[in-house]
Amino acid sequence: MVNEDVPVRRRFTRNLPSGQGVAWFGTAGFANAVGTGIYYPYQLLFFREVLGIPLTTVGVGLTASILVTLPAVVYIGRLVDRYGSRPMLIAASLGRAGAFVGFVVGHGAVLFVALAMLLAICFRADQVASQVLAASAAPRGQSAQWLALTRIVFNAGVGLGAVVAGVALVGGPATYSVLGLAAAACYLVAALCYLPLPVGSRRPVRAAGDPTRPWRHRIYVRLASTHFVMFTALVATEAALPVYLIDNLGWPAWMVGATLAINIVLLVVLQLPVSKVVQRYSPLPVLGLGAALHGALFFALAVAAGPPGATQVVVFLVGMIIYTVGETTASQVLMVLLVHVAPEAERGAYQAFSQTLTGIALGIAPLFVTVLLALSASAVWWTLFGAVLMVGVSMTLLHRRNLPAIRAAWAAQLG
Numbered sequence: 420m421v422n423e424d425v426p427v428r429r430r431f432t433r434n435l436p437s438g439q440g441v442a443w444f445g446t447a448g449f450a451n452a453v454g455t456g457i458y459y460p461y462q463l464l465f466f467r468e469v470l471g472i473p474l475t476t477v478g479v480g481l482t483a484s485i486l487v488t489l490p491a492v493v494y495i496g497r498l499v500d501r502y503g504s505r506p507m508l509i510a511a512s513l514g515r516a517g518a519f520v521g522f523v524v525g526h527g528a529v530l531f532v533a534l535a536m537l538l539a540i541c542f543r544a545d546q547v548a549s550q551v552l553a554a555s556a557a558p559r560g561q562s563a564q565w566l567a568l569t570r571i572v573f574n575a576g577v578g579l580g581a582v583v584a585g586v587a588l589v590g591g592p593a594t595y596s597v598l599g600l601a602a603a604a605c606y607l608v609a610a611l612c613y614l615p616l617p618v619g620s621r622r623p624v625r626a627a628g629d630p631t632r633p634w635r636h637r638i639y640v641r642l643a644s645t646h647f648v649m650f651t652a653l654v655a656t657e658a659a660l661p662v663y664l665i666d667n668l669g670w671p672a673w674m675v676g677a678t679l680a681i682n683i684v685l686l687v688v689l690q691l692p693v694s695k696v697v698q699r700y701s702p703l704p705v706l707g708l709g710a711a712l713h714g715a716l717f718f719a720l721a722v723a724a725g726p727p728g729a730t731q732v733v734v735f736l737v738g739m740i741i742y743t744v745g746e747t748t749a750s751q752v753l754m755v756l757l758v759h760v761a762p763e764a765e766r767g768a769y770q771a772f773s774q775t776l777t778g779i780a781l782g783i784a785p786l787f788v789t790v791l792l793a794l795s796a797s798a799v800w801w802t803l804f805g806a807v808l809m810v811g812v813s814m815t816l817l818h819r820r821n822l823p824a825i826r827a828a829w830a831a832q833l834g
Contacts, residue, residue, distance in 0.1 A: 435564065435691065436557070436561055436564035436565050436567070436568045436691075437558065437561060437564070438556070438557055438558040438561050438565070439558075439617050440556055440615065440616040440617050441557075441565065441568070443612050443613070443615050443616055444552070444553070444556065444565070444568070444612075444613075444616060445568050445571075445572050446612045447508070447512075447608075447609045447610075447612035447613045447616075448549065448568070448569055448572040448573060448576070448609070449572040449575065449576045450576070450605045450606070450608040450609040450612060451512060451515075451545060451573075451576065451605065451606060451609040452572055452573045452574075452575070452576020452577045452580065453576040453577075453579055453580040453583075453605045454515065454519075454576075454580065454601075454602040454603070454604075454605030454606045454609070455542075455576070455577055455580060455602075456576055456577035456578060456579060456580020456581040456582075456583075456584070457580040457581075457583060457584045457598050457601055457602045457605065458519075458580075458584070458598060458599065458602050459577065459580075459581075460581045460584070460585075461584060461588070461595075461598075462477075462481070463477050463478065463481075464595070465595050465598065465599070466480075466481075466522070466531060466535075468592045468595040469522050469523060469595050469596055469599055470522060470525070470526055470527065470528075470530070470531050471526055471527075472527070472528050472531060476528050476531070477531070480528065480531055480532045480535050481535055482782065483532065484532060484535035484536040484538070484539045485539050485778055485781060485782055486778075486782055487536060488536050488539045488540045488543070488778075489775055489778045489779070491540050491543075492540075492543045492547070492771045492774050492775045492778065493768070493771050493772070493775065494771075495507070495540070495543060495544045495547055495548075495767075495771055496547055496767040496768040496769070496770055496771025496772070496774075497767065497768055497771075498767070499544075499547055499548050499551055499766075499767025499768075499770070499771075500764065500765055500766070500767035500768055504548040504549070504551040504552035504555065504767070505548075505552060505613055505616050507544050507547070507548040508544075508545060508548045508549060508552065508609075508610075508613045509610045509613045509614065510541075510544070511541040511542075511544040511545040511548065512541075512545070512606045512607070512609040512610035512613065513606070513607070513610050514537055514538075514540070514541040514544075515537075515538060515541045515542070515545075515602075515603075515606040516603040516604075516606035516607045516610070517537075517603075518534045518535075518537045518538045518541070518603075519599045519600070519602045519603035519606070520599075520600070520603050521534045522534055522599050523596050523599040523600055523603075543771075543774050543778065546770075546774050546777070547767060547770040547771050547774050548767070549569050550566065550569065550754065550757070550758055550766075550770050551758070551766045551767050551770055552616070553565035553566045553568070553569055553758070554566070554758045554759065554766065555766075556616060556617070560832070562755070562758070562759070562831070562832045563694045563695075563698060563751070563755050563832040564691065564694055564695075566694070566751070566754040566755060566758065567690045567691050567693075567694035567751060567754075568691075569754075570686070570690050570747075570750060570751075570754070571686075571687050571690045571691065574683055574686045574687050574690075575683075575687045577683075578680075578683045578687075580602075580605075583601075584598055633761070633765075633768060633769045633771075633772035633773075634772060636760075636761075636769070638760055638822060638824045638825065639757070639760050639761060639769060639772075641817065642753065642756050642757055642760060643757065643772060643773040643776055644776070645706070645710075645753065645810055645813070645814065646753050646757060646773060646776065646777070647776040647777070647779070647780055648806055648807075648809075648810055649710060649713075649749055649750075649753070649807070649810065650776075650777050650780045651780040651783065651784050651787070651806075652713060652803050652806060652807060653746065654780060654781060654784035655784045655787055655788050655799065655803060656716070656717075656742075656803065658784060658785055658788045659788045659791075659792060659799050659800075660675070660679070660720075661675050661679075662788075662792065663720065663792070663796065663799075663800075664678075667796045668723055668731070674732075678735070678736065678739055681736070681739060681740075681743075682739060682742075682743050685740065685743040685744075685747075686743060686746065686747060689743065689744065689747045690747050690751065693744075693747045693748055693751055694751050697748060697751055697752060698832065701818060701829070702752045702755070702756060702825060702828075702829045703752075703814045703815070703817050703818035703825060704814065704815060704818050705748060705752050706748075706749055706752040706753065706756075706810075706814045707810065707811040707812070707813070707814030707815045707818070708745075708748065708811065709744075709745045709746070709747075709748030709749030709750075709752065710745065710749050710807045710808075710810035710811045710814065711745070711807060711808055711810075711811035712741050712742065712744055712745025712748065712749075713742050713745045713746065713749070713803070713807040714803075714804045714807050714808055715737070715738045715741035715742055715745070716735075716738035716739055716741065716742035717738075717742075717800045717801070717803045717804035717807065718738070718800070718804055719734050719735050719737070719738035720735070720738070720797070720800040721797045721800035721801050721804060722797075723735065745807075755828070755829065755832050756825065756828050756829070757769070757770065757773055758770070759827075759828035759829070759831040759832060760824055760825070760828040787799075
C-alpha cells in the first residue's frame with residue numbers, strides 16, 4: 420500500500436531549516452527569547468519591585484541605557500567579524516544572565532543603570548551575531564530558512580515567556596525576583612546551546628585596507644533605512660495599538676490581548692512558508708508589497724470609530740491578518756538582503772550599522788506615538804499608513820534600476 424502522506428511530509432520537511440547544528444541554534448534562540456519574554460512586557464514593574472526604585476527612575480534609566488550604548492554597537496560588529504559570531508552570542512547570553520542575577524541580589528539606581536547598560540549591549544550583540552551566524556553556519560541554499568528560524572523562535576519564545584510571567588505574577592510582587600532568576604536561567608541555557616554549533620571554520624578573512632564604513636555603501640544604507648522605517652512602524656504599532664483600542668474605541672482588554680495573540684501565532688506559522696515562497700520572486704517588489712500590506716491595518720484603525728461592533732471587529736481582524744502577512748514578507752526579504760548585500764567578511768560591522776538604526780527606532784517610537792496620539796486619535800495611523808506606502812513605492816522604483824548587488828545578494832541565499 421502506498422502511503423499518500425509521504426509526499427506531504429516531504430514537502431513539509433523541505434521547508435524546514437536543516438544542517439548541522441540547526442537544532443542547537445533554534446533552541447538557543449528560543450531560550451533567549453523566553454528569557455526576554457519573562458521580563459520585557461513587565462519591565463517597568465519588574466525593575467521597580469526588584470530594585471526598589473521609583474518608576475520614573477526606571478523609565479529614564481532604560482532610555483538612557485539604550486541611547487548611551489548605541490555607539491558600542493559599532494565595535495560589537497567589528498568583534499563579530501574578528502572573533503566570530505558564536506563567541507559573541509555566548510558572551511551576550513552570559514552577560515544577560517549575570518545582569519539579571521545582579522538585578523535580583525542588588526539594590527539602588529546606580530546598579531540599575533550599570534546593569535541596564537550591560538543588558539542593552541548584550542541584546543544588541545545578540546541581534547548582530549545571530550544574523551551573521553545564521554548566514555555563515557547554514558548549509559548552501561539554507562540561509563533564508565535559518566534567518567526565518569531566528570524570527571520564529573523569537574516570537575514564539577517571547578510569547579511563551581510573557582504567558583508564563585503573567586501566570587506567575589498572580590502570586591504577587593514577590594514573584595518578580597523568581598522571574599528574574601528564571602530569565603537568568605534561560606540565558607544560561609542559551610549560552611550552553613551555542614557551544615556545540617560548528618561555526619568558525621567558514622569565517623572569511625577580511626582583506627587589508629580602510630576600516631569598514633557601511634554608511635558609504637549606498638545600497639546597504641538604502642536597505643537599512645527601509646528597515647529603520649519598517650521597524651519604527653512595528654514598534655509604534657505595538658505601543659499605540661492597546662492604548663488606541665482601549666481608550667479611543669472602548670475595546671475590553673481581553674479582546675486586545677486576543678488580537679495580539681493572533682498576530683504572534685500567525686508570525687510563527689507563516690514565517691517559514693513565506694521564506695520559501697518569496698525566494699521565487701524579485702526581492703524589491705516583494706519588499707514593497709509587504710510594506711504596503713501593513714497599510715491595511717493602519718487604514719482600518721484610522722477610519723474606525725465608535726464602540727466595538729461586529730463589523731468593526733471583523734474589519735480590524737482582516738486588517739491584522741493582512742498586516743501580519745506583510746510583516747512576515749517584508750521582514751524576510753530585509754533579513755536576507757541585509758545579510759547578503761554586506762561583504763561576507765564584514766557582515767558583523769554592517770549588521771551593527773543596521774542595529775544602530777534599530778536602536779534609534781526603539782528610542783523615538785514611544786515619543787512619536789505619544790505626541791501623535793495627543794494631537795489626534797487617528798494621526799498616528801495615517802502617518803504610518805503614508806510611511807509604509809512610501810516604502811512600497813520606493814522599493815518599486817529601486818527595482819527598476821536592476822541593481823547587480825541586489826541580484827547577487829538574492830541569489831546568494833540559494834547557494
